[in-house]
Amino acid sequence: DGGITQSPKYLFRKEGQNVTLSCEQNLNHDAMYWYRQDPGQGLRLIYYSQIVNDFQKGDIAEGYSVSREKKESFPLTVTSAQKNPTAFYLCASRSGVGQPQHFGDGTRLSIL
Amino acid sequence: KQEVTQIPAALSVPEGENLVLNCSFTDSAIYNLQWFRQDPGKGLTSLLLIQSSQREQTSGRLNASLDKSSGRSTLYIAASQPGDSATYLCAVRTFSSGSARQLTFGSGTQLTVLP
Numbered sequence: 001d002g003g004i005t006q007s008p009k010y011l012f013r014k015e016g017q018n019v020t021l022s023c024e025q026n027l028n029h030d031a032m033y034w035y036r037q038d039p040g041q042g043l044r045l046i047y048y049s050q051i052v053n054d055f056q057k058g059d060i061a062e063g064y065s066v067s068r069e070k071k072e073s074f075p076l077t078v079t080s081a082q083k084n085p086t087a088f089y090l091c092a093s094r095s096g097v098g099q100p101q102h103f104g105d106g107t108r109l110s111i112l
Numbered sequence: 113k114q115e116v117t118q119i120p121a122a123l124s125v126p127e128g129e130n131l132v133l134n135c136s137f138t139d140s141a142i143y144n145l146q147w148f149r150q151d152p153g154k155g156l157t158s159l160l161l162i163q164s165s166q167r168e169q170t171s172g173r174l175n176a177s178l179d180k181s182s183g184r185s186t187l188y189i190a191a192s193q194p195g196d197s198a199t200y201l202c203a204v205r206t207f208s209s210g211s212a213r214q215l216t217f218g219s220g221t222q223l224t225v226l227p
Contacts, residue, residue: 041219042116042217043201043203058214090155092156098143100146100161101146101203103156103158105154105155106153106155
């Protein structure tokens, strides 16, 4: 079945450490997105990519980095510069303009 | 900047009731509006997508309406069931500069359907 796979489901970060969250999709979608969700709040956009080898900052990009070397993959790195990384991270994709956005099951990141 | 509000934040109803969830947005220049369902600890499941030229969309017991001029959408759930218990989020895609490709999300309505 086609879908979006995020791994790991749970991730723990030590102080000063960079961690990478994986997002893979087999839907053949061009656009991919990373969101952060904090308790009681809506989703906030971190980065998005409309096409391979191109990506743009969202509303809260500071302390995060991404790459888009393959159409299927859009990994997110949470760097040590992100001082409040504890959150639920969601990856999404969509096929094109006017199409619905689909989501993975998320990665919960916590600080040790 | 687009702002999306969902009221109430939480709602509890007995099984079998018909109910309406509300979503309002400040910038009416939207491309489309999408309703999602989120179960605890899970990702979002797309329920309905309404294009700006449409007034409503239906899927099974769900009906979503859109009134762009007033900046409102409603999600109507008929004959509610305990399995409908989840958080429901709405999100709008706006034409505003720099955000045409972005969704702006409300903070959701947490629905509990009591058996």
